Amino acid sequence: MKKKYRNVQKLFYAVLILLGVFFYQTFFSPDSSTQKRVNLDGDKLEVTFLDVGQADSILIQNKGETALIDGGNRADGDKLVSYFQSLSLSSFQYVIGTHAHEDHIGGLPSVIYHFPIEHFYLPNVDPETQIYDVLFNAASQMDLDIETPSIDSTFTVGDAKIQVLWVGDDKTDLNQNSIVLLLEYYNNRILFMGDAPQEVEKELLSKDIKSDVLKVGHHGSQYSTSAHFLYQVHPAYAVISVGEGNTYGHPKDVILEKLERIGCTTYRTDISGSIHLVSDGENLTFDFLDTDTNGGEDS
Numbered sequence: 061m062k063k064k065y066r067n068v069q070k071l072f073y074a075v076l077i078l079l080g081v082f083f084y085q086t087f088f089s090p091d092s093s094t095q096k097r098v099n100l101d102g103d104k105l106e107v108t109f110l111d112v113g114q115a116d117s118i119l120i121q122n123k124g125e126t127a128l129i130d131g132g133n134r135a136d137g138d139k140l141v142s143y144f145q146s147l148s149l150s151s152f153q154y155v156i157g158t159h160a161h162e163d164h165i166g167g168l169p170s171v172i173y174h175f176p177i178e179h180f181y182l183p184n185v186d187p188e189t190q191i192y193d194v195l196f197n198a199a200s201q202m203d204l205d206i207e208t209p210s211i212d213s214t215f216t217v218g219d220a221k222i223q224v225l226w227v228g229d230d231k232t233d234l235n236q237n238s239i240v241l242l243l244e245y246y247n248n249r250i251l252f253m254g255d256a257p258q259e260v261e262k263e264l265l266s267k268d269i270k271s272d273v274l275k276v277g278h279h280g281s282q283y284s285t286s287a288h289f290l291y292q293v294h295p296a297y298a299v300i301s302v303g304e305g306n307t308y309g310h311p312k313d314v315i316l317e318k319l320e321r322i323g324c325t326t327y328r329t330d331i332s333g334s335i336h337l338v339s340d341g342e343n344l345t346f347d348f349l350d351t352d353t354n355g356g357e358d359s
């Protein structure tokens with residue numbers, strides 16, 4: 061009888077402890093406000109860093125919605141269109157030209173002529189260059205408004221939330237204008253830097269920029285990716301969009317060494333071709349695709 065009583069007593073204390081743990085985790089745990097969001101649908105986010113040589117073009121897809129960050133050089137435009145048609149893409153919710161250099165907006169006119177686009181984002185700077193005029197004319201011919209997103213505004217592509225961390229208005233250094241985007245898909249984060257230089261990185265240090273993947277700024281140039289910035293982002297993976305044998309010597313060894321020092325796995329389009337990332341909201345996988353999107357231009 062006594063033994064039975066003791067067992068009941070033990071059970072009572074065990075239940076009490078479990079209840080205590082439950083209440084602590086629910087109401088007092090420091091993690092309770094940042095509890096993990098769970099992707100219950102089983103959908104996947106796909107981000108493809110397309111091989112466009114010495115240039116950028118990144119396709120984002122989730123739940124039938126699509127965004128494109130940059131469109132490579134002029135010679136990549138028709139190749140990108142063919143690739144998007146091979147994927148049976150019918151339209152884009154968002155097309156973003158990060159800044160007005162040819163290796164980012166050169167191929168966008170082809171995309172604009174071939175696909176309906178709901179929102180077209182560009183920094184609010186007309187650099188009065190020929191390539192910008194070609195882009196501007198394409199947009200006005202297709203009745204496409206050019207919008208400039210404001211810093212800290214957000215938009216969505218399927219379940220992926222994308223925050224605008226930076227957009228500049230400097231006419232003398234177009235890289236400074238780069239629209240910087242932070243994508244959040246459940247518990248994964250990807251930071252897209254465009255060609256933003258270290259001066260812009262400094263502006264971002266006060267924000268929460270910790271990310272799983274960093275699209276390295278400016279093709280691995282030494283004028284981007286400061287040690288302080290990289291330490292704060294602390295990515296597990298880095299992607300460098302860069303042309304084989306490019307005339308700039310990108311990516312610079314000093315940048316590759318910095319990435320190695322923080323234990324980051326680095327993928328490069330000049331070595332691997334197009335880099336295809338899949339996220340289930342928790343885990344990231346990478347594979348490489350032959351997309352035939354590189355027009356061979358080195359601008």
Ligand SMILES: [Zn+2]
Nearest residue numbers: 161234235255
């Ligand atoms: Zn640039």
Ligand SMILES: [Zn+2]
Nearest residue numbers: 161163255278
């Ligand atoms: Zn560039």
